[in-house]
Amino acid sequence: MVTNYEGDNIELKDHLPLLPIRDIVVYPFMILPFFVGRDSSIQAVEHALNKSDRLILLASQKDMKAEAPTPDEIYETGTIAMIMRMRKLPDGRVKILVQGLSKARIMEFTQEAPYFMCKLIKVSDVAIAENNVAANALMRNIREQLEKVINMGKILSPDILMILEDIKDAGRLADLVASNLNLHVGEAQTILETLDPMERLHRINDILSRELEILAMQNKIKSTAKDEI
Numbered sequence: 721m722v723t724n725y726e727g728d729n730i731e732l733k734d735h736l737p738l739l740p741i742r743d744i745v746v747y748p749f750m751i752l753p754f755f756v757g758r759d760s761s762i763q764a765v766e767h768a769l770n771k772s773d774r775l776i777l778l779a780s781q782k783d784m785k786a787e788a789p790t791p792d793e794i795y796e797t798g799t800i801a802m803i804m805r806m807r808k809l810p811d812g813r814v815k816i817l818v819q820g821l822s823k824a825r826i827m828e829f830t831q832e833a834p835y836f837m838c839k840l841i842k843v844s845d846v847a848i849a850e851n852n853v854a855a856n857a858l859m860r861n862i863r864e865q866l867e868k869v870i871n872m873g874k875i876l877s878p879d880i881l882m883i884l885e886d887i888k889d890a891g892r893l894a895d896l897v898a899s900n901l902n903l904h905v906g907e908a909q910t911i912l913e914t915l916d917p918m919e920r921l922h923r924i925n926d927i928l929s930r931e932l933e934i935l936a937m938q939n940k941i942k943s944t945a946k947d948e949i
Contacts, residue, residue: 737764740794754815754817763834777801782905791836800842803816843915866881866928891917
């Protein structure tokens with residue numbers, strides 16, 4: 721989901737609690753819910769909620785199975801997010817709704833127990849011209865490829881194409897598409913760490929081309945199986 725909320729409109733701190741996340745990479749402008757169950761993670765959330773800005777750093781684990789990841793098992797680049805809502809569940813977990821604001825890189829872990837605190841720096845995309853012809857061509861191609869992917873049976877958010885039409889920023893478009901493709905964490909993390917929007921667009925374009933090839937092959941296999949039956 722995309723909103724008009726801009727991360728640059730608030731003061732982003734350089735020292736925040738860290739919430740290690742599994743199975744997903746969060747990008748700026750994303751709004752999504754999380755279930756938080758580890759004691760250390762719940763304490764990190766509570767720390768953020770006790771502050772007026774409600775900010776927390778979300779960084780993905782390298783190994784989704786790790787129950788107590790060490791600093792070395794957490795990717796250095798993550799996303800500063802605001803906790804918009806929190807609800808305690810009967811089983812002891814909490815459910816939070818977060819909005820990604822800005823990419824950030826961990827410079828140092830200043831605390832590891834009872835929860836992670838880290839010193840970080842905000843990282844920004846490389847600037848490209850608004851009327852960059854190559855970027856506009858790539859963005860159009862990505863929209864067209866994504867539409868083909870959906871028409872060939874890939875289940876995505878029904879609003880994604882309409883939302884993409886309104887996005888003119890190259891990096892933001894690349895991130896939105898990446899967040900909807902259910903990429904493996906390693907591949908999604910590479911997209912997050914790529915600060916050149918043109919390079920991000922090329923990566924997304926290649927991923928969509930690969931997805932189209934896979935879907936075409938799947939449809940061919942299904943068609944052959946039907947003919948044999």
